[in-house]
Amino acid sequence: xxxxxxxxxxxxxxxxxxxxxxxxxxxxxxxxxxxxxxxxxxxxxxxxxxxxxxxxxxxxxxxxxxxxxxxxxxxxxxxxxxxxxxxxxxxxxxxxxxxxxxxxxxxxxxxxxxxxxxxxxxxxxxxxxxxxxxxxxxxxxxxxxxxxxxxxxxxxxxxxxxxxxxxxxxxxxxxxxxxxxxxxxxxxxxxxxxxxxxxxxxxxxxxxx
Ligand SMILES: O=C(O)CCC(=O)C(=O)O
Ligand SMILES: [Fe+2]
Numbered sequence: 001x002x003x004x005x006x007x008x009x010x011x012x013x014x015x016x017x018x019x020x021x022x023x024x025x026x027x028x029x030x031x032x033x034x035x036x037x038x039x040x041x042x043x044x045x046x047x048x049x050x051x052x053x054x055x056x057x058x059x060x061x062x063x064x065x066x067x068x069x070x071x072x073x074x075x076x077x078x079x080x081x082x083x084x085x086x087x088x089x090x091x092x093x094x095x096x097x098x099x100x101x102x103x104x105x106x107x108x109x110x111x112x113x114x115x116x117x118x119x120x121x122x123x124x125x126x127x128x129x130x131x132x133x134x135x136x137x138x139x140x141x142x143x144x145x146x147x148x149x150x151x152x153x154x155x156x157x158x159x160x161x162x163x164x165x166x167x168x169x170x171x172x173x174x175x176x177x178x179x180x181x182x183x184x185x186x187x188x189x190x191x192x193x194x195x196x197x198x199x200x201x202x203x204x205x206x207x208x209x
Contacts, residue, residue: 136181139179142180146171149170
């Protein structure tokens, strides 16, 4: 289904799971009340997490209407609603750690988990904001863990302005917050480089998609 992912030789920690957040999280304020928080190498044992998710998650190919055609969504998907058991205990630990770190600021917990598998550089997500539900009108947060081959996450203000490129590495955390979903858009562009697979795990509050 996917090409091989070359795990990192350095990733041979005994412990697996999220490392500390705290002061290791770097916030960058963007225009219009948006921000991103970045915590590189947040997940210890990211190689093993990638392998387990690639094998055990019931990945679905989807098709969507685009104008007058039906096209393949260029990535595989899985969605875990708030009462669904997550596919790996490391994701439960990560969600709990995010809730501890962000609950005061967010005012509610992260509840759902969306997973995407980008099989190679041809898989992508087009420019969008997560505006199904409350992200359209309210400040919120979307927390994303990346495992697998690095990919670029692009961000651009909806009103026009320069695009920001953020490289999402193996085990990294990025959190889009404030008005980011409604005043900015994000995308993971296709790449012509020979890339291996990447899995993205997105935690969102209730009624944010
Ligand atoms: O691949 C990613 O990390 C981003 C996915 C995304 O933007 C989405 O599913 O809404
Ligand atoms: Fe998104």
